[in-house]
Amino acid sequence: xxxxxxxxxxxxxxxxxxxxxxxxxxxxxxxxxxxxxxxxxxxxxxxxxxxxxxxxxxxxxxxxxxxxxxxxxxxxxxxxxxxxxxxxxxxxxxxxxxxxxxxxxxxxxxxxxxxxxxxxxxxxxxxxxxxxxxxxxxxxxxxxxxxxxxxxxxxxxxxxxxxxxxxxxxxxxxxxxxxxxxxxxxxxxxxxxxxxxxxxxxxxxxxxxxxxxxxxxxxxxxxxxxxxxxxxxxxxxxxxxxxxxxxxxxxxxxxxxxxxxxxxxxxxxxxxxxxxxxxxxxxxxxxxxx
Amino acid sequence: xxxxxxxxxxxxxxxxxxxxxxxxxxxxxxxxxxxxxxxxxxxxxxxxxxxxxxxxxxxxxxxxxxxxxxxxxxxxxxxxxxxxxxxxxxxxxxxxxxxxxxxxxxxxxxxxxxxxxxxxxxxxxxxxxxxxxxxxxxxxxxxxxxxxxxxxxxxxxxxx
Numbered sequence: 001x002x003x004x005x006x007x008x009x010x011x012x013x014x015x016x017x018x019x020x021x022x023x024x025x026x027x028x029x030x031x032x033x034x035x036x037x038x039x040x041x042x043x044x045x046x047x048x049x050x051x052x053x054x055x056x057x058x059x060x061x062x063x064x065x066x067x068x069x070x071x072x073x074x075x076x077x078x079x080x081x082x083x084x085x086x087x088x089x090x091x092x093x094x095x096x097x098x099x100x101x102x103x104x105x106x107x108x109x110x111x112x113x114x115x116x117x118x119x120x121x122x123x124x125x126x127x128x129x130x131x132x133x134x135x136x137x138x139x140x141x142x143x144x145x146x147x148x149x150x151x152x153x154x155x156x157x158x159x160x161x162x163x164x165x166x167x168x169x170x171x172x173x174x175x176x177x178x179x180x181x182x183x184x185x186x187x188x189x190x191x192x193x194x195x196x197x198x199x200x201x202x203x204x205x206x207x208x209x210x211x212x213x214x215x216x217x218x219x220x221x222x223x224x225x226x227x228x229x230x231x232x233x234x235x236x237x238x239x240x241x242x243x244x245x246x247x248x249x250x251x252x253x254x255x256x257x258x259x260x261x262x263x264x265x266x267x268x269x270x271x272x273x274x275x276x277x278x279x280x281x282x283x284x285x286x287x288x289x290x
Numbered sequence: 291x292x293x294x295x296x297x298x299x300x301x302x303x304x305x306x307x308x309x310x311x312x313x314x315x316x317x318x319x320x321x322x323x324x325x326x327x328x329x330x331x332x333x334x335x336x337x338x339x340x341x342x343x344x345x346x347x348x349x350x351x352x353x354x355x356x357x358x359x360x361x362x363x364x365x366x367x368x369x370x371x372x373x374x375x376x377x378x379x380x381x382x383x384x385x386x387x388x389x390x391x392x393x394x395x396x397x398x399x400x401x402x403x404x405x406x407x408x409x410x411x412x413x414x415x416x417x418x419x420x421x422x423x424x425x426x427x428x429x430x431x432x433x434x435x436x437x438x439x440x441x442x443x444x445x446x447x448x449x450x
Contacts, residue, residue: 002292003311003357032314032353033334041312047358073347097423098401099338099350185422186336 026069027103068107087175121194174285190262214254223249247272301369309356327367338424341397367396386437390428
């Protein structure tokens with residue numbers, strides 16, 4: 001196995017074209033455990049962290065551009081970013097320890113294609129777009145279109161994620177992410193729920209609900225979003241019947257696995273509970289301008 | 291497997307060594323440089339026993355490929371004492387009996403140093419979160435947390 005550290009996207013593209021089966025990586029927080037558990041080592045490792053574009057975070061003209069290999073700690077410690085996207089930031093802040101967050105990246109969390117990836121539902125809820133280096137250029141697709149199943153993506157051989165783009169949230173819009181794990185820290189989600197919504201004159205006027213860890217990929221739940229749209233807020237509280245419809249829709253959208261971390265019935269139930277709570281937090285943030 | 295010549299700074303000293311490309315930084319530190327403070331507990335980034343600072347940032351050295359260390363500044367537990375005077379964290383861990391078998395201790399000390407470098411006056415909750423990536427299977431965590439609190443007090447006193 002050979003280690004390479006290209007300094008440009010073009011150089012990385014060439015390395016991947018010349019060496020089929022090679023792997024790009026940023027933090028290697030998933031790659032190393034996979035190799036240690038017996039997956040064959042790639043012939044060439046392509047370290048993306050020396051490419052400045054993949055390690056930068058910029059905020060210009062109402063748009064954020066986040067290098068795909070940027071350590072998530074750089075984002076969770078970025079006060080402007082965290083104030084703008086508190087739910088996405090808290091999702092990244094739940095992934096592993098400080099040691100991990102100094103290495104882990106949004107690009108890696110997405111491309112690793114775990115159904116339980118915490119940042120992915122929050123990215124989808126926020127309409128994040130992924131810019132992908134192709135054989136001869138780039139293409140831009142919504143994050144929701146990258147993962148096709150556990151460990152599988154729509155990225156072709158030789159393609160890799162360069163950066164993510166997302167627009168500023170309006171002042172009346174905010175997000176929240178909650179997850180359930182069997183322990184209190186350092187575990188893999190059995191349910192994750194991201195909610196992004198807009199509140200205007202005490203009415204929810206837009207809402208997106210995305211669940212993680214309850215299906216082969218993160219799932220957007222249109223019925224759950226629809227349950228929130230039009231719901232009244234009284235003294236900061238979402239109308240209870242809307243919350244009940246929301247929870248039922250979230251539970252109904254689950255197609256989870258049954259494993260040592262959680263049963264199917266438990267994951268379904270918790271998806272509803274977490275989504276209610278995430279919606280309540282998002283409303284509080286939207287009304288307080290967070 | 292190709293071997294790469296790597297030049298970096300470890301505990302303030304310029305060093306160079308040869309390592310196979312797939313070698314972890316942890317193995318390079320231990321086997322090529324003889325710095326056996328950092329330990330391999332899990333080898334998958336879960337336990338933190340291999341924690342080191344790379345350019346001031348806390349990392350699991352088992353997740354870092356040795357060639358990634360080129361040009362970096364690395365601090366291991368061997369580098370935190372001031373000659374023969376222990377770092378306040380090392381001293382308070384000794385006095386507070388914050389270790390039994392000691393396997394996790396080098397990583398805990400490095401993680402605690404990373405915390406206190408960034409936040410000289412952490413709350414107990416902040417200490418527990420900052421050390422959440424360092425597993426200890428002997429003492430439990432209370433003595434570790436109390437020793438970090440005591441070291442923070444001493445470091446603040448020394449800074450005055």
